Amino acid sequence: MLSFDILLAGVINGLAAGAIYVLVAVGLTLIYGVLHIINFAHGSLLMLAMYGVYFLFRSAKLDPYMALPIVMAGSFVFGYLLYRLVIGRFSHGKDENILLITLGLSIIIDNAALFLFTGDTQTIDVPYAGEIVAIGAAFLPVAKLIAFVAALALCAALGLFMQRSDLGRAIRAVAKERQGARLVGIDVENVFAVSYGIGIACLGAAACLLMPSFYVSPSSGHAFVLIAFTTVVLGGMGSFLGALVGGFVIGITESLGGLLLGEQLGQIGISLIFILILLVRPTGLFGGGR
Amino acid sequence: MSTEKRRLHASRRGFVAGGTALAGVLGMPAIGAAQARAIKIGLLHPVTGFVAYNGAQSRLGAQLAIDEINAAGGIKSMAGAKLEAVLGDTQAKVEIGVAEVEKMNEAGVAAIVGCFQSAIVLATTQSAAKYGIPYVVDVGASDLITSRGLTNVFRLKPGFGKCVDAAVLALDGINGGAGKVAKSAVIVHESSEFGTGTAKLLSERLPKINIDVKEVIKHDNPTRNFDNVALRIRSLQPDIVVMSNYQNEYVLLARTLHQQKVNLAGLFSVLGGGFNFKFVKDLPDVAEYMMDHNHWFAPTNPRAQAMKKQVEASGTTLFTFEIYLSYNAVKLIADALERAGSADKEKLTAALASSTWSGHFMPYGPTKFVNGQNEGGEGATLQALKGEIEVVYPAQFASAKPVFPKPKFG
Numbered sequence: 001m002l003s004f005d006i007l008l009a010g011v012i013n014g015l016a017a018g019a020i021y022v023l024v025a026v027g028l029t030l031i032y033g034v035l036h037i038i039n040f041a042h043g044s045l046l047m048l049a050m051y052g053v054y055f056l057f058r059s060a061k062l063d064p065y066m067a068l069p070i071v072m073a074g075s076f077v078f079g080y081l082l083y084r085l086v087i088g089r090f091s092h093g094k095d096e097n098i099l100l101i102t103l104g105l106s107i108i109i110d111n112a113a114l115f116l117f118t119g120d121t122q123t124i125d126v127p128y129a130g131e132i133v134a135i136g137a138a139f140l141p142v143a144k145l146i147a148f149v150a151a152l153a154l155c156a157a158l159g160l161f162m163q164r165s166d167l168g169r170a171i172r173a174v175a176k177e178r179q180g181a182r183l184v185g186i187d188v189e190n191v192f193a194v195s196y197g198i199g200i201a202c203l204g205a206a207a208c209l210l211m212p213s214f215y216v217s218p219s220s221g222h223a224f225v226l227i228a229f230t231t232v233v234l235g236g237m238g239s240f241l242g243a244l245v246g247g248f249v250i251g252i253t254e255s256l257g258g259l260l261l262g263e264q265l266g267q268i269g270i271s272l273i274f275i276l277i278l279l280v281r282p283t284g285l286f287g288g289g290r
Numbered sequence: 291m292s293t294e295k296r297r298l299h300a301s302r303r304g305f306v307a308g309g310t311a312l313a314g315v316l317g318m319p320a321i322g323a324a325q326a327r328a329i330k331i332g333l334l335h336p337v338t339g340f341v342a343y344n345g346a347q348s349r350l351g352a353q354l355a356i357d358e359i360n361a362a363g364g365i366k367s368m369a370g371a372k373l374e375a376v377l378g379d380t381q382a383k384v385e386i387g388v389a390e391v392e393k394m395n396e397a398g399v400a401a402i403v404g405c406f407q408s409a410i411v412l413a414t415t416q417s418a419a420k421y422g423i424p425y426v427v428d429v430g431a432s433d434l435i436t437s438r439g440l441t442n443v444f445r446l447k448p449g450f451g452k453c454v455d456a457a458v459l460a461l462d463g464i465n466g467g468a469g470k471v472a473k474s475a476v477i478v479h480e481s482s483e484f485g486t487g488t489a490k491l492l493s494e495r496l497p498k499i500n501i502d503v504k505e506v507i508k509h510d511n512p513t514r515n516f517d518n519v520a521l522r523i524r525s526l527q528p529d530i531v532v533m534s535n536y537q538n539e540y541v542l543l544a545r546t547l548h549q550q551k552v553n554l555a556g557l558f559s560v561l562g563g564g565f566n567f568k569f570v571k572d573l574p575d576v577a578e579y580m581m582d583h584n585h586w587f588a589p590t591n592p593r594a595q596a597m598k599k600q601v602e603a604s605g606t607t608l609f610t611f612e613i614y615l616s617y618n619a620v621k622l623i624a625d626a627l628e629r630a631g632s633a634d635k636e637k638l639t640a641a642l643a644s645s646t647w648s649g650h651f652m653p654y655g656p657t658k659f660v661n662g663q664n665e666g667g668e669g670a671t672l673q674a675l676k677g678e679i680e681v682v683y684p685a686q687f688a689s690a691k692p693v694f695p696k697p698k699f700g
Contacts, residue, residue: 006525013517111338118607119342121538121564123545123572130549130575138521141549213549214514215541219340223512258518263509264481266518 002259009138010259011252016144018251019151020206024224025231025243026155027202033175033238034195037095040102043225044109045200049075049207050216051117057124057211064126064208065146071204079200083193113218123215147209154205155244158198162240171195175238227254230270234277236287245285249273326364326371329633331356331623332394332423333375334404334414335616339382340511341536344406344563344612348428349377351616352403354597359624367631373624380405384413391417399423400633403619406612408432408483415443422635424626424642428619429612431561432483436663442635444642444659446622446650447585447615448667450484450561454491457560457583460671460683461530462499464581464692471555471695472529474502478519478543479534481508488534488560496532504528513539516546524552529695533559540564541573548576555695556581561669567608570674577674579696581682585611586670587651589681589689594651618650622657625649653687 002010024046031039039045052071056062062070086105091097131142162168173181174191182188206224214220231250235242250270257269277284333352335345356373364370376397378390387410394402401424405411411430418425419440427435427443431450436443448456465472477492479485486508493503504526507519516539523531531554533543541564547557558581559565565582587594597617598609607613626641627633648656654666671683673692680690 006521009521010518013515013521017515017517114338114342119337119344119346120568121343121541123541125573125575130551132549132551139524139550143549144517213545215538217340217538218342219512220538223514227514254515255518259522263507263513263519267510
């Protein structure tokens with residue numbers, strides 16, 4: 001039996017990992033909530049943002065945290081334009097078309113990355129990489145502590161933006177009733193593009209917070225996106241609070257599962273919780289039951 | 291020609307420039323004669339998927355050999371027949387690898403070189419056996435590969451059984467030299483045939499050198515987070531950690547153990563997928579003092595050094611083990627073709643089986659295949675020291691003395 005200290009350390013590790021899952025899942029759930037589609041290009045776009053952080057570090061010596069506003073802004077613009085020029089234009093207003101387009105984009109981006117960047121594992125070596133904070137038995141790297149705090153702050157900022165700003169209200173209106181929103185004069189297509197852009201900007205933030213302790217290769221985004229899909233379904237599709245709680249639940253479950261059942265079998269905990277939620281509450285923890 | 295193929299050509303252009311010019315001159319008299327039919331060689335590697343880097347490196351090494359052979363006049367006993375690559379991508383998936391073998395058979399390949407992952411090598415060699423296609427395994431460590439009685443399968447490099455034995459011998463020697471400071475170990479391995487097989491052997495061998503295996507930790511590919519593994523290792527307090535993983539997880543695990551300041555006498559790996567020049571250059575603090583038993587070229591061989599310089603001069607890649615193992619695998623086939631004087635599969639298989647080829651630049655001696663396994667294959671024990679990779683064992687080939695135990699974290 002594991003000691004309380006080790007279990008506590010496992011929970012802390014789980015919370016740190018969960019913070020990144022939250023950021024990735026928040027973008028996914030926002031896109032689902034507004035556009036009503038699963039963005040299959042999410043993992044590929046995360047990978048692209050990670051390469052952005054990597055190249056900014058290598059070429060301009062820009063620290064990943066200093067690069068955060070640039071990468072978020074760049075990701076927003078990229079996502080906005082991607083929706084305006086590709087997804088919105090070729091979907092002809094059909095949700096199923098959007099689904100297929102994002103799947104196609106994922107394949108194109110993955111292979112383009114493989115062609116341009118090769119399949120090599122790329123890392124960055126920041127001066128604070130070896131610094132740690134001892135919390136009980138847990139030795140939490142500073143980079144992961146920063147990721148945890150920054151992810152929570154970004155989620156809070158996004159929540160405030162959605163609640164208080166006109167654009168946030170417009171996004172919520174479109175998410176709830178797009179026809180009604182159009183009737184009251186909201187530019188629905190623009191809201192779609194902005195929402196997609198914000199979703200991708202969240203990936204930009206996740207990329208900046210990941211790179212000091214992770215690596216990037218053309219397949220690295222997919223390691224996170226499957227867990228983000230699970231998080232979104234667990235928390236309730238389209239729910240911010242659901243993504244937040246779901247991300248931490250998944251992080252802690254994964255961490256404790258790994259400690260108690262072993263690194264490989266421990267992953268079963270995520271699937272069990274997922275199945276349990278689908279059985280007991282199919283709309284997810286905070287889902288509206290659309 | 292695909293864009294990918296064009297890119298590979300571009301990166302190796304400089305490498306073969308001299309050879310091509312020479313071949314241009316030597317090849318002039320043959321222009322008037324009938325062109326010999328090209329011999330197709332299947333190059334099967336995972337150039338997409340989670341081990342895409344390794345697959346691309348293997349493909350590059352094999353292509354370099356083909357270009358070099360063609361530039362030097364092709365297979366002379368077959369009227370200068372050129373080698374032609376038939377490219378296949380396993381995508382790191384067994385079923386795709388098997389489908390690619392079917393395609394290569396349709397394309398009429400004389401032999402196949404492949405294919406990095408043991409699990410996929412096992413399936414694809416079986417597939418190739420149906421058609422009697424000679425299959426030279428460039429990278430693929432499982433001992434099962436050459437123990438199933440398939441007469442079409444050949445492997446120049448040693449399997450993981452021999453590598454584990456040599457690694458354990460090296461570890462015992464290094465540990466003995468340091469006053470037997472390592473008495474316990476934790477093994478961390480990836481979950482496919484390569485990692486599982488290696489870990490099983492290590493679990494059996496380490497107690498024989500008085501190193502108690504406290505725990506064997508298995509992980510999937512990909513793994514997002516090794517924090518818990520680090521936590522578990524810290525709670526077990528082993529003297530050493532022995533790893534066996536592919537590149538991404540190798541780098542992430544090493545980095546996590548370093549970031550979490552897990553104090554160990556040494557971090558050792560057997561056929562460590564990520565222990566290469568790039569890892570040592572990109573993460574020097576993480577890599578410093580890490581040891582790996584792996585394939586290594588003969589450091590004093592001038593051809594190996596020349597190839598290393600030319601590959602690195604391209605500025606696009608590094609001289610990793612995949613490059614020189616695949617390069618030598620193709621050269622082995624070329625030697626067999628020369629002696630067989632034919633691309634007939636049976637004759638080529640017989641020529642490979644009787645091979646005594648010494649034209650490689652591995653520290654092996656002439657080839658001698660027993661059940662398809664080259665008996666002379668040897669690895670070397672390496673250590674990252676001051677941003678370089680040094681051979682530290684066996685002592686007669688060593689370029690530096692091992693640093694063991696490594697300094698502890700503050």
